[in-house]
Amino acid sequence: MTTVVTGASGHVGVNLVRALIDKNRSVRALVHEHRQSLEGVDVDIVCGDVCDLDSLRCAFNGAEVVYHLAARISISMDDWPLLETVNVGGTRNVVEACITCGVRRLIYFGSIHALVQEPLDIPIDESRPLAENDCIPYSRSKALACKEVINGLTRGLDAIILIPTGIIGPHDYQLSHFGEVLLSLACGRLPALVNSGFDWVDVRDIVECAIRAEQHAPRGAHYLLSGHWVSLCEVASLVAEVTGIPAPRIVLPMLLARIGIPVFSALYRVSGRRPLYTRGSIESLSGNPRISHHRATHDLGYQPRPFWETIIDTLRWFEETGQLKQPLVLQSTE
Numbered sequence: 001m002t003t004v005v006t007g008a009s010g011h012v013g014v015n016l017v018r019a020l021i022d023k024n025r026s027v028r029a030l031v032h033e034h035r036q037s038l039e040g041v042d043v044d045i046v047c048g049d050v051c052d053l054d055s056l057r058c059a060f061n062g063a064e065v066v067y068h069l070a071a072r073i074s075i076s077m078d079d080w081p082l083l084e085t086v087n088v089g090g091t092r093n094v095v096e097a098c099i100t101c102g103v104r105r106l107i108y109f110g111s112i113h114a115l116v117q118e119p120l121d122i123p124i125d126e127s128r129p130l131a132e133n134d135c136i137p138y139s140r141s142k143a144l145a146c147k148e149v150i151n152g153l154t155r156g157l158d159a160i161i162l163i164p165t166g167i168i169g170p171h172d173y174q175l176s177h178f179g180e181v182l183l184s185l186a187c188g189r190l191p192a193l194v195n196s197g198f199d200w201v202d203v204r205d206i207v208e209c210a211i212r213a214e215q216h217a218p219r220g221a222h223y224l225l226s227g228h229w230v231s232l233c234e235v236a237s238l239v240a241e242v243t244g245i246p247a248p249r250i251v252l253p254m255l256l257a258r259i260g261i262p263v264f265s266a267l268y269r270v271s272g273r274r275p276l277y278t279r280g281s282i283e284s285l286s287g288n289p290r291i292s293h294h295r296a297t298h299d300l301g302y303q304p305r306p307f308w309e310t311i312i313d314t315l316r317w318f319e320e321t322g323q324l325k326q327p328l329v330l331q332s333t334e
Helices: 011-022 053-060 080-101 137-154 177-186 203-216 232-243 254-259 261-271 279-284 294-300 307-320
Strands: 002-006 026-031 044-047 065-068 105-109 159-164 166-168 192-194 197-202 222-225 228-231 250-252
Touching (some): 002 011, 002 053, 011 026, 011 203, 065 080, 065 203, 080 105, 105 137, 137 159, 166 203, 166 307, 177 232, 177 307, 197 203, 197 232, 203 294, 228 232, 232 307
Parallel strands (some): 002 065, 026 044, 105 159
Antiparallel strands (some): 197 228
16 A cells, blocks of 8 residues: 655654554655655655646555645745645645545645634634634645645545644754754753743654544544643743753743844844744744644544653754754653
């Protein structure tokens, strides 16, 4: 059975490809530009672009299962044209190619940002509507991408939609936004924290649940895959405990953080580094902290591992790959 993974060189993709291979699956990895993260992995790598329908038809030929991970992730307010092209149009192409090629099942990875967050005092579950008109471009693009998969269901496609929260964990080769936050904390480079937090989930838990969903979930099922809501201050304290590097002393209230966005942007431009505090990221930290994974636990046995284990394993991976120069103070999750 051939399984295709789009976005295979990304954070989730790399972990998924490895997990599938560990289960003796034949994997075809669709990559667009970066492939270094797959070096040494026994996988069939094919070049393709979700914006090119013909390349998808070639990649999906003979495939029984497709995992669609390829997406543009952005915390910028100016990326809508590219987000619409890649996330919305690309998903439309994936659906079309799956139908044309007779793919048995599509597993689509959405995002918690695709769901309406309000009311904040009521937990989010699978009944929450899509944020199709959200002011944050990334959120809107992922909501509309979900609609493309739902439209595919009406055309006979067998598809599952997985909706993870903030994904963290090892094998973060291209450095996700939160991976960069962790690394900046571990190196003492993050000047300030925001008095808020997010629901974080281990990439390995997401991958294992995705494989179980492929095998056992009913057609058209939606699953929220949340982990643990942890404040940035708690994250920084844990990183300090593991690395010995003191946590930032400045903690900004959300109102002041919003006002200071232009200042943060200017500082990052001067440093030449990717901005971590933008309007998009600040709004994400203001989302609903209550996210239920009850359905995934009931149907698929989903159980997210302890947050501290994820942090330690991720920092250890940064150390092993040479991105974190100083040795960790705490070396084991035992």
